[in-house]
Amino acid sequence: MYRRIKLGVMISILALLAGACARERFDIVLVNGRVVDPETGLDAIRNVGIRGDTIVRVAAEPLPGTKTIDVRGLVVAPGFIDLHQHTQSFDGYRIMALDGITTALELETGVPDLRRFVDARRGRSLIHFGASASHLAARVLAWSLPLPPARLNQGPEAAIALPTAGPYSNDPPSPSQLDAMLAYLRAQLAAGALGIGMGLEYSPGATRHEVIRMFGLAAEHGVPVFVHARAAGRLEPGSSIEAINELIGATAITGAALHVVHVNSICLRDAPECLSMIAGARMRGLDVTTEAYPYTAGMTMIRSALFNPGWRERRAIDYSDIELPEDGSRLTREKFNRMRASGDPQLVLVHMNSDSVVDAIMANSLVAVASDGLAQHPRGAGTHARVLARYVREQKLITLTEAIRKMSLMPALRLQKSTSVAKRLGRIQQGAMADIVVFDPTTIHDEATLRAPTKPSVGVRYLLVAGVVVIDNGHIVEGVAPGRPLTRDTRGAQ
Numbered sequence: 219m220y221r222r223i224k225l226g227v228m229i230s231i232l233a234l235l236a237g238a239c240a241r242e243r244f245d246i247v248l249v250n251g252r253v254v255d256p257e258t259g260l261d262a263i264r265n266v267g268i269r270g271d272t273i274v275r276v277a278a279e280p281l282p283g284t285k286t287i288d289v290r291g292l293v294v295a296p297g298f299i300d301l302h303q304h305t306q307s308f309d310g311y312r313i314m315a316l317d318g319i320t321t322a323l324e325l326e327t328g329v330p331d332l333r334r335f336v337d338a339r340r341g342r343s344l345i346h347f348g349a350s351a352s353h354l355a356a357r358v359l360a361w362s363l364p365l366p367p368a369r370l371n372q373g374p375e376a377a378i379a380l381p382t383a384g385p386y387s388n389d390p391p392s393p394s395q396l397d398a399m400l401a402y403l404r405a406q407l408a409a410g411a412l413g414i415g416m417g418l419e420y421s422p423g424a425t426r427h428e429v430i431r432m433f434g435l436a437a438e439h440g441v442p443v444f445v446h447a448r449a450a451g452r453l454e455p456g457s458s459i460e461a462i463n464e465l466i467g468a469t470a471i472t473g474a475a476l477h478v479v480h481v482n483s484i485c486l487r488d489a490p491e492c493l494s495m496i497a498g499a500r501m502r503g504l505d506v507t508t509e510a511y512p513y514t515a516g517m518t519m520i521r522s523a524l525f526n527p528g529w530r531e532r533r534a535i536d537y538s539d540i541e542l543p544e545d546g547s548r549l550t551r552e553k554f555n556r557m558r559a560s561g562d563p564q565l566v567l568v569h570m571n572s573d574s575v576v577d578a579i580m581a582n583s584l585v586a587v588a589s590d591g592l593a594q595h596p597r598g599a600g601t602h603a604r605v606l607a608r609y610v611r612e613q614k615l616i617t618l619t620e621a622i623r624k625m626s627l628m629p630a631l632r633l634q635k636s637t638s639v640a641k642r643l644g645r646i647q648q649g650a651m652a653d654i655v656v657f658d659p660t661t662i663h664d665e666a667t668l669r670a671p672t673k674p675s676v677g678v679r680y681l682l683v684a685g686v687v688v689i690d691n692g693h694i695v696e697g698v699a700p701g702r703p704l705t706r707d708t709r710g711a712q
Contacts, residue, residue, distance in 0.1 A: 246652075
């Protein structure tokens with residue numbers, strides 16, 4: 219009898235131990251990688267245990283896993299979050315994944331219908347996606363104009379192609395038009411838009427009162443305003459300094475959070491002054507953030523309001539600084555006027571910055587990394603790998619941890635005002651979303667060029683989105699679509 223009881227106890231103990239081991243087993247374990255968590259400052263060899271869509275353990279000791287991936291010699295970092303990506307196509311998401319991106323958001327221009335944008339991608343996307351409510355679309359509709367469709371390579375229900383400059387962009391709104399704009403944007407925020415996107419240089423008719431009303435709406439809903447500022451250059455009135463001052467003033471008046479998009483292309487050589495203004499606003503308690511991309515050339519549509527009369531004087535550039543992306547030819551006055559008058563939706567490259575200016579901007583601790591991605595510009599495919607190659611490995615201008623912070627934690631912190639999901643992004647720690655990029659720090663670099671703008675980056679060995687491997691040993695995994703919509707915390711949002 220005693221022996222039977224003793225044997226029964228031993229069996230029970232073994233069963234409990236087996237159950238504990240089973241509960242401890244992880245779906246995926248990344249083994250022996252250099253784990254970098256920008257929030258805690260961790261930079262050490264660790265094993266990462268993943269169960270479902272969540273990082274459950276980050277430990278020095280071995281972890282049992284159903285699937286084990288040896289990432290010795292590689293960096294394990296939070297997946298990169300791109301706050302400013304205009305290409306929202308399925309092919310584009312594949313290229314972004316190879317640049318280390320796990321979340322791509324259209325926040326500058328926004329989309330005209332958030333629900334349709336989300337529904338077109340739900341269950342079909344390789345990476346996470348989301349958007350803001352579009353002030354430009356609100357203006358088009360307030361002028362009773364049809365919404366231009368997104369360009370084909372931008373993806374379904376994406377940002378509208380900028381219509382030819384006209385009353386919708388150049389004129390101030392009537393009281394009824396302003397009310398219509400606010401009602402439209404309020405409905406988009408209720409649908410889950412992550413903020414309000416404003417392109418003020420593309421809508422110069424927007425009054426200061428209109429801007430303050432838009433900021434007030436954002437403050438009412440607790441979301442940021444993502445703004446392409448009104449002007450660029452040193453010419454007064456209408457300088458970069460004045461444009462940034464307008465936005466900081468609207469933030470101070472309304473209490474809205476402000477994100478200044480691509481400070482490199484809006485402030486140009488006056489970026490140090492613009493960044494000092496942002497720093498001053500933050501020191502005084504205002505919620506102001508900014509971003510930049512690591513290229514000297516910008517891109518826009520030739521028929522947009524950016525090229526309204528006076529553009530050469532404002533930006534201190536000329537016709538020869540405008541390049542056609544398809545063949546590299548530069549424009550003349552005659553060719554510019556002909557293309558501008560045609561109304562064709564022609565994108566052009568605008569050479570307006572120097573390497574020294576861009577390098578200094580990218581090194582500034584206030585500046586997050588965001589691509590302003592378009593399929594016709596290499597920044598859409600190569601921004602994040604370029605930062606790691608140029609600024610970390612080659613120039614040693616910023617540390618690896620700082621680069622990762624700029625590409626993951628800083629964007630996540632910006633998003634936390636809109637969605638609680640962002641508290642699980644941009645981190646490698648217990649409870650975080652298993653959005654993880656694993657790359658070779660010695661080889662990662664961008665391959666995209668002005669003539670081959672969609673050539674994928676190299677060096678990303680593994681990418682996990684919500685715990686699903688989407689890049690395995692450098693290759694896209696076919697047949698998986700773990701990407702989820704990021705939407706504002708509101709009843710009914712998914």
